[in-house]
Amino acid sequence: MVDNKSIAEVFHEIADLLEIKGDNPFRIRSYRNAAMVVETYPESFDTLVREGTTDLQSISGIGEAISGKIKEIVASGDCKAHRDLLKQVPGSLLEIMQLQGVGPKTTALLWKKMHVKTVEDVEKLATAGKLRKLPGLGEKSEQKILESIQNRKKFSGRHLLSQAEEAAEEILRYLGAKPGEKATRKSSRRTAGVNFFAVPAGSLRRARETIGDVDILVTGKKCSAVIDRFVKFPGVDSVLAHGDTKGSVRLKTGLQIDLRAVEEKSLGAALQYFTGSKDHNVALRTRAQKMGFTINEYGLFAVDRKGEKEKWVAGRTEEEIYEKLKLQFIPPELRENRGEIEAAEKKSLPRLVELEDVRGDLHMHTTETDGTASLGEMVEAARGRGLQYIAITDHTQSTRVANGMDEKRLEKQIQAIDKLQRQFNDITVFKGTECDILADGRLDLPDSILEQLDVVVVSIHSHFQQSTREVMDRLERAFSNPHVRIFAHPTGRLLFHRPAYAVDLEKLFALAKKYKVCLELNSQPERLDLNDVALRRAPELGVPIVISTDSHATQQLDYLKFGVRTARRGWLEAKHIANTQPMKTFLKTISRH
DNA sequence: GCCGTTTTCGGCCCGACTGTTTTCAGTCG
Structure with a gap:
């Protein structure tokens, strides 16, 4: 293979x-x-x-x-x-x-x-x-x-999406700009009050799972002063370039950050250009050329017969550039030249899932195993984030390093959840487990306890060296247990640390379909598993995806954003994701009968 | 080597920056 x-x-x-x-x-x-x-x-x-x-x-x-x-x-x-x-x-x-x-x-x-x-x-x-x-x-x-x-x-090279995002936000705060994508939507009138505003571009804006370097665009008055301040950021290890329109630094973490000043008139063009991907831009330029335009970081220009630039057509916003090219606006996460231009031409781009669509989180841990927050703290944190339902899914006994639970401890937790639930009517706490799939495909807990749970999540934490055949047999045996609802972090890969075990994705989707098991998109930044490419197959093959955080601390509930952005990279819509549904529909989707 | 609303040959995205050069090649994104 x-x-x-x-x-x-x-x-x-x-x-x-x-x-x-x-x-x-x-x-x-x-x-x-x-x-x-x-x-x-x-x-x-x-x-x-x-x-x-x-x-x-x-x-x-x-x-x-x-x-x-x-x-x-x-x-x-x-x-x-x-x-x-x-x-x-x-x-x-x-x-x-x-x-x-x-x-x-x-x-x-x-x-x-x-x-x-x-x-x-x-x-x-x-x-x-x-x-x-x-x-x-x-x-x-x-x-x-x-x-x-x-x-x-x-320096090792690439960095996790989460690390790059944190660094970018820290720098934007330091510069006094408001962090986040929403800045791009602001009109020039809104920016007039501030001196300038800044927005990340590049692979960070596309939410790739790893980031080589961070690109930030600034526009407004006195940009050279912003660049002067930028190169003095406390986290800087060395200054790679420092000019009027561009600054480039290496942080102590090894991450390289480029800051570019652009004129407001060209902001959309620059954002489009520096967001990439390179392949997307090449394809877009080819299209522009066929339509009698040329496109660069300053704008979209009409071209005369000799191929000379004639007149500035668009560039203030990205939206107007795509519009002039007779395309639907293409969300940054799709810009990888994987068919998005063709889809935008036919006006058939997906309506990508948004963070606000997600109503539940079906994978999280507490201090009972390897989490840092108690059951009560996790529930409070989830309520605070507006989640309507969550599942507590602590580890099971064979994962000893995580202090995995046996049947007796899980029974106690079930009682604790029942008791806690009486206090709240604005959130439903599902009783669950992240049950180990043992090397031979048996589950780590007996059916007698699994049947008492609302959500049985299963996953692989051992015997990563098995052959494809062994892994797939192991999974089929596990999935054939009627209590199993969700398969967590399906490939087991850890970015920069561990490759996936020998799972055959096509066969995995077939098994998931056959046994009506949902596949998880795990939002932990070093997992993002399933990844964008794999996720794209899910709707075609009729397998529901569940986006979960696998939180081991309350703050990690915010990792949901990374999961959602990865789902968007996989062209997924809310309807493809089980936990965007209201609780009752969700329970029906994950039920096997 | 690929591709076709310039369709089986002749094109192929484009500009900034840097360092080495006196007008440009190499690298990068």
């Missing part, structure tokens, strides 16, 4: 290697594009190829050559063209090309002139002052390369 990501990786590497070789840039772009298409395609290419029912070339971006290579990789796990390239260009050069400020040309130069093969080689030569003699490089370039080698060791 070859997953889409591995196929995409081969194409990424082919593109990088061709680039070092100095091959045709458009050919390189094709491979990059193909990698992106494969990586984000909702179905497994392995399955597509084996079933043989889909013509790969019908997928945009995949032609004769790449289709052949996909088939080759699925059949043999290898690609001859890739192997041949690695004979011509050492694979270790790819790591050099990853260094900030070092691209394919410099990598090729280092390799051909200095016979450099590894980052360590580069470091030695730079330290010895030997790089500055190369044509096109000087003392400063040498210093920059050395710095980026050191930074590479110091």
Whole structure:
């Protein structure tokens, strides 16, 4: 079984290697594009190829050559063209090309002139002052390369969505701007009172699960003063750039933040441009061009016959840009060039779920196991957030590190919930459990106690090394228990820490459908599991999703926003999500009869 | 290498910034 990501990786590497070789840039772009298409395609290419029912070339971006290579990789796990390239260009050069400020040309130069093969080689030569003699490089370039080698060791690269969002909000507060997306909706009149206002763009605005760097746009008067203040933010480790229209810093956490000043007239265009994604923008520009426009961060311009810019058409808001391109407004979470432009053209974009749609939270812990808040505190916190129903789902006995509960302790908790419930008529507290699925698929608690619960959530916390076959058999056995309602964090992945266990997503959806088990979208920032790509299959396959926080503390109830934004990235509407429904409908949706 | 309201060849998104250069190449987003 070859997953889409591995196929995409081969194409990424082919593109990088061709680039070092100095091959045709458009050919390189094709491979990059193909990698992106494969990586984000909702179905497994392995399955597509084996079933043989889909013509790969019908997928945009995949032609004769790449289709052949996909088939080759699925059949043999290898690609001859890739192997041949690695004979011509050492694979270790790819790591050099990853260094900030070092691209394919410099990598090729280092390799051909200095016979450099590894980052360590580069470091030695730079330290010895030997790089500055190369044509096109000087003392400063040498210093920059050395710095980026050191930074590479110091900073891991990407950051969790939650960390990036916190950093952005902290900086906006520091700058004296109101944080949050809503700032974009404000008219210029509202901003006149303040000196300026600021809004995050980039992958943070699209709510990607991990963030490389944070882009913030500011507009208004005296933006250069804002940038001056920005580079003095207390959390700054180093200032990377400091000009009139742009500032760039590295925080002590390693996160890079770029601040750009734009004119109010161009704010919409800049927001569109810097929100990306790159692939979305490329597709949008291509469309603009066909319609006789050109588009950049300053606005949408009409073009004359010679291709010269003629007149400014739009740019104050994003809405007017999409409108001029005869598209529905595309929410940032969808801007990944995964079909959103085609859907916007047909006016068939989904009405994405909103945070306010969610009425319940079906996964949370208390001090009874590994939570930091008591039952009463969790309920109060949920009430305070306006939730109409929640489920208390503490761990079960086999998860010993979390002080998991046995039957007796759970019985006591059931009584405690019954007692507590009498105090409230504005929130319903479901009695639940996050019951372990044991290695062989049995559940960690007997039916005699499960049948007393309102919501049985099940999940995997052990034996992550099982084969796909073992995992799927394990899940089928668990799902066949009639008390099981929700399968939590279905792939078990932890961002930056642990890959998913060997779950076959297509089969998982089929099992969920067969046994009427809902799949969870876990809102913990390091989980976001199921992810955006997987979620998109849920409506097609008729499997309801439940968005839960898996809170281990009262403040974590706010993680719901990350779950909702991930759901939006998965094109989900409120109707696809069980816990947007009123309590009674919800109970009906998750009931199996 | 892909694609087609320039349709089987000839295009392919575009601008800022930086450092090295005297007019531009490389990198980045």
